[in-house]
Structure formats: C-alpha cells, structure tokens
Amino acid sequence: MNFSELFKLSSxxxxxxxxxxxxxxxxQYRLVVRDANTLQILQLYTCLDQIQHLEWSADSLFILxxxxxxxxxxxxxxxxxEWHCKIDEGSAxxxxxxxxxxxxxxxxxxxxxxxxxxxxxCTKSVSYIKYPKACQQGITFTRDGRYLALAERRDCRDYVSxxxxxxxxxxxxxxxxxxxxxxxxWAPNGCVLAVWDSCLEYKVLLYSLDGxxxxxxxxxxxxxxxxxxxxxxxxxxxxxxxYDGKVRILxxxxxxxxxxxxxxxxxxxxxxxxxxxxxxxxxxxxxxxxPPRVAAGPLTSSESKYExxxxxxxxxxxxxxxxxxxxxxxxxxxxxxxxxxxLATRNDSVPNAVWIWDIRKLRPLAVLEQxxxxxxxxxxxxxxxxxxxTGGSKVYLWSPAGCVSVQVPGExxxxxxxxxxxxxxxxxxxLSKDHFCLxxxxxEESMRMAFGQRGDCT
Numbered sequence: 001m002n003f004s005e006l007f008k009l010s011s012x013x014x015x016x017x018x019x020x021x022x023x024x025x026x027x028q029y030r031l032v033v034r035d036a037n038t039l040q041i042l043q044l045y046t047c048l049d050q051i052q053h054l055e056w057s058a059d060s061l062f063i064l065x066x067x068x069x070x071x072x073x074x075x076x077x078x079x080x081x082e083w084h085c086k087i088d089e090g091s092a093x094x095x096x097x098x099x100x101x102x103x104x105x106x107x108x109x110x111x112x113x114x115x116x117x118x119x120x121x122c123t124k125s126v127s128y129i130k131y132p133k134a135c136q137q138g139i140t141f142t143r144d145g146r147y148l149a150l151a152e153r154r155d156c157r158d159y160v161s162x163x164x165x166x167x168x169x170x171x172x173x174x175x176x177x178x179x180x181x182x183x184x185x186w187a188p189n190g191c192v193l194a195v196w197d198s199c200l201e202y203k204v205l206l207y208s209l210d211g212x213x214x215x216x217x218x219x220x221x222x223x224x225x226x227x228x229x230x231x232x233x234x235x236x237x238x239x240x241x242x243y244d245g246k247v248r249i250l251x252x253x254x255x256x257x258x259x260x261x262x263x264x265x266x267x268x269x270x271x272x273x274x275x276x277x278x279x280x281x282x283x284x285x286x287x288x289x290x291p292p293r294v295a296a297g298p299l300t301s302s303e304s305k306y307e308x309x310x311x312x313x314x315x316x317x318x319x320x321x322x323x324x325x326x327x328x329x330x331x332x333x334x335x336x337x338x339x340x341x342x343l344a345t346r347n348d349s350v351p352n353a354v355w356i357w358d359i360r361k362l363r364p365l366a367v368l369e370q371x372x373x374x375x376x377x378x379x380x381x382x383x384x385x386x387x388x389x390t391g392g393s394k395v396y397l398w399s400p401a402g403c404v405s406v407q408v409p410g411e412x413x414x415x416x417x418x419x420x421x422x423x424x425x426x427x428x429x430x431l432s433k434d435h436f437c438l439x440x441x442x443x444e445e446s447m448r449m450a451f452g453q454r455g456d457c458t
Contacts, residue, residue: 003409004039004438007032012418012431013051017060020423022078024063025436026051031065031076036422039438045076045084053096057103058145062121064106066097073097073106075121087119100165101145116150118168127168133158137183142190147171147209149193151184160184160195162209174211178203182226187235192252194231194238199224204240206255215255219248227330234340237359241331245347249362259362263331263347263355268312273366275306275403276313277396304371304394304405315350315369333377337384342400344386346374354388356398368398376418382425389416395430395439408437 013026016036023034031045031054045065053066065074071094075085093111100107106119113134118127131152132138138151145165152159158181162172180198187194192214197203202225204217217240219225224243231238238250247261267274280303320327332348342365343357351373358365372390379386388396393414397404408414408430418431427440 001406002440002442004440006410006414006435006437007039009431009434009436010050011052012433013054014429014431014436015054015056015420016422016429017056018058018423019060021060023429023438024054024056026054026065031063033063033078036427043076043078043081045074045081047074048072048086055097055099057099058101059103062099062103064097064099066094068094073108075106085121089117092117098139100148101141102165105165107139129161129163129168131159133181135182137185138181140185140193141165142186143188144190147186147190149184149186151181151195153181160193160207160211162193162211172209172211174207176205176207177213177216178205183229185229185231187231187238187252188233189235191235194229196226196229196240199226199243201225202242204229204238204250206238217248217250217255217257219257220244224327224330227332228334230334230336232336232340232343232359233338236340237336239334239336239343241334241345243330245330245349247331247334247343247345247357249359261343261345261355261357261364263345263350263353265317265350266312266314267367269364270311272364274309274311274313275366275368275398276309277304277369277371277405278307279304279371303407306368306403306405309369313367313369315353315367318349318351320349335377335379337379337386338381339384342379342384342386344377344379346377352390354386354398356386366398366403368396368403370396375416378419378421380421380425380428381423385425387419387421387428389419389430391415391417395419395428406439408439410437 008027010026010028015024023036025032029047029050033043034041047065049067049070051065052068055064063076071089073087077083095111096109098107104121108117113132116129116132131154133151133153140149148163148165150161158176158178164171176195178197179201182198184195193207195205202218206214227243228241236252240248245263248257249259251258320329328348334345336343345355352370354368356366370390375389375391377388386398393408395406415432416430419428421428427438430437
C-alpha cells in the first residue's frame with residue numbers, strides 16, 4: 001500500500017466524485033477540488049461561511065455546498081469555474097440539502113421541516129412540497145432516478161408521497177400503518193419501498209410503486225424494536241437490525257423471515273474464524289533504547305496484527321446505562337457487500353467487534369475483534385473487501401482470504417475517524433478531525449490481499 005501526504009480538512013467533508021476523477025474536500029469556508037490520481041489542486045472555491053455539507057451531482061459536473069447556519073446553498077461548476085449559483089432560503093432557514101438524481105435540481109428542507117423547496121438550475125423555477133416529516137431517513141430516490149418517495153406527517157398521521165422526478169408531479173399518496181415513521185428506503189431495483197416504525201414499535205411495511213401494501217413484518221412486541229435497515233444490492237434480501245442484538249433477513253418472494261443472526265458475547269462455533277487484534281511486540285533493541293519521539297508517542301501509534309483466537313472466545317461487552325435515552329445496545333450498523341455474498345454487522349453492546357456473515361450459506365463466517373471501538377466500516381465498491389477504522393492511526397481490511405492491519409505513516413497521531421472508497425475500489429480516503437490522506441491499494445497488493453499472501457494476513 002502507498003499513502004499520500006496529509007491534507008487539511010474540516011468536519012470530515014471529503015468525497016470522491018461519482019465518476020472517480022475528482023476529490024473534493026472542505027477547509028472551513030474553502031472548497032478544494034483535486035485530481036483523484038495526482039492529488040493536484042484543480043479548483044479552489046471560496047464560500048460565504050463555513051461549509052457544513054458537501055455533495056456531488058450525479059454527473060460529477062457540479063458541487064453543492066450547504067451553509068446551514070446562514071440558510072444558504074452555493075453551487076459550483078467544474079466545467080465553468082466562473083459560473084456559480086447561490087440559493088438563499090431566507091427566514092425559512094435550512095436544515096438539509098441534496099441533489100436530485102438528474103443533477104439539475106436541488107431539494108432544500110427548511111427549518112422545523114415546514115416544506116421542501118425544489119430549485120431548478122436550468123429554468124430557475126421553484127416547486128414546493130409540504131409536510132415533510134422530521135425523521136432519520138424521510139426522503140429516498142429510486143436508483144434509476146425516476147421517482148422520489150417522501151415521508152410526511154399531517155393531522156397526526158404518517159403518509160408517503162411518491163413524485164415523478166421529471167416534473168415533480170404527485171404520482172401516489174397513501175397513509176402508512178405506523179405510529180411514528182422513522183425511515184423509508186427504496187429497494188435497489190426500485191420496485192419495493194420499505195417503511196419502518198420508530199424504535200418503540202417493531203414494524204416494517206413493504207409497499208409497491210403504486211402504494212399497495214405487499215407485506216408487514218413484526219418480530220416481537222413490547223420492547224425496543226428496529227435500529228437499522230439495509231437492502232442487499234440485488235434487492236433479494238432486506239436485513240433488519242434490532243435492539244435485541246439480532247439481524248433478521250427477509251426474502252423478496254414471500255417477504256417472510258428466512259433466518260436470524262444472533263451476536264452472542266461468547267463465540268464457540270468452530271466454523272467461525274475469530275481474528276483478534278493484538279499489539280506487535282517491538283524489537284528488543286527498541287525496548288532497550290527507544291527513541292525519544294517513540295517513547296513519548298501515544299499507545300494508538302503502535303503497530304498491531306491479527307491473531308486467530310482459539311474457541312471459545314469471550315468478546316468485550318459494554319453494559320448500557322439503563323436510565324439514559326438511546327442505549328448502546330442492538331445492531332447499530334449493517335451493510336451488504338457489492339456482490340451480495342457477505343453482510344457486515346456491529347452490535348453496539350459489543351462495540352469492538354465486526355461480524356461477517358456468509359449470505360449464500362446463511363451462517364456466520366468471521367468476527368474481527370479490535371482493540372478499540374469500531375467507528376466505521378465500509379465495503380469496497382467493486383470487490384468484497386471491507387475497510388474498518390477505530391479512531392486510531394490504523395486502517396483494517398478484510399477479504400474472504402483474511403485480514404490485515406495497516407499503520408498509517410506520518411508524524412504525529414493521525415486518528416482515522418471515517419473513510420470512503422474511490423468508485424474503482426483502488427484507493428480510499430482516510431479522514432481525521434483536521435486532516436485526510438489517501439491510501440492507494442496497488443494491483444499487486446490487491447492480489448496478495450485476495451490470496452492471503454501479505455505478512456499480516458491470517
């Protein structure tokens with residue numbers, strides 16, 4: 001692997017363009033656009049205040065910068081750097097902003113979710129959508145960009161409206177049998193819309209494009225319910241992470257549960273490979289006479305490796321505070337690999353572990369137990385390769401052949417808080433509080449990773 005130098009960054013705002021040619025990052029009120037391969041600065045834009053949200057248009061020609069404190073959105077063009085657009089929501093304020101799939105309309109949500117304003121960059125026309133609901137995920141587009149589904153709240157009831165994105169005309173409007181709708185998401189094929197209730201009631205509803213209720217699923221009652229939801233890329237499976245520490249998989253034929261995955265604190269299944277992160281012992285010479293900088297360095301800068309643990313394995317658990325809201329229990333994160341073969345999950349009461357499941361055989365495959373709490377994980381876009389960060393100076397990669405711990409080089413303690421893959425899967429950006437760098441996976445290294453020939457792979 002090769003690493004770039006460190007570059008300044010603010011608010012973890014760093015994103016590759018969808019076509020993979022550019023890398024945009026924010027430093028306070030400045031937007032920096034670099035060549036994704038050479039990292040040379042191509043454009044430098046200055047906004048009116050600190051940037052709080054960054055988003056590329058689908059065709060990679062425009063960049064949206066949202067300045068929520070000022071109620072402003074500024075749009076920049078890569079083809080015509082002298083062109084720019086400023087959208088001011090005025091006294092209505094601004095809490096969210098996003099692109100439409102065509103990359104020529106911007107959807108702004110005003111304060112208190114009073115309305116969504118649809119601005120056209122081409123015709124300068126404005127459309128309004130009333131009653132958007134304030135929830136975790138209240139707006140979702142089909143992957144082909146034809147339809148928008150919006151969660152609404154009116155007259156103390158939940159509704160869903162489906163709009164045609166070409167002219168923003170209402171296609172369907174129906175109420176949902178939810179107490180307090182928490183999120184909606186289209187299946188990748190755009191045929192089914194998943195709607196789920198708040199954590200106080202376990203309910204998942206599946207609707208067709210014309211608003212028909214296809215199925216309803218409830219695993220249990222009278223306890224905290226759904227915490228996370230994810231579709232498989234093929235739309236064949238819907239994974240539901242629950243507060244009881246289990247993931248339930250629904251199939252696309254009958255919409256019934258085909259299996260559930262538990263996350264026990266003690267692993268004793270011999271078919272599961274448990275990789276435990278362990279610190280590497282420094283050479284004897286370093287112990288005898290350590291350099292001053294190393295001796296004063298933080299513990300997180302020490303190198304580590306993975307070791308295969310012998311069964312049974314007791315994972316580090318976290319006892320949640322029963323008297324506080326949002327307890328750290330349940331499946332807080334889950335994601336399918338791009339080939340549909342694997343599912344990665346994290347149980348928040350076992351914060352140091354990532355579970356990997358074989359979807360083809362519907363069984364657990366591996367567990368990665370880190371020394372620190374898992375901050376984020378993300379699958380590579382082209383191959384079943386999982387990147388993990390824990391807030392330390394290392395990045396971790398897992399593939400079906402094994403896993404590896406990689407120290408990020410450089411002076412000081414570079415704490416990786418988040419990460420994002422290049423669309424090609426050949427590199428990924430590692431983000432810290434004030435800086436970012438790129439990690440390049442060379443083709444030779446990728447092959448070694450695939451066949452388990454790297455020194456730290458097990």
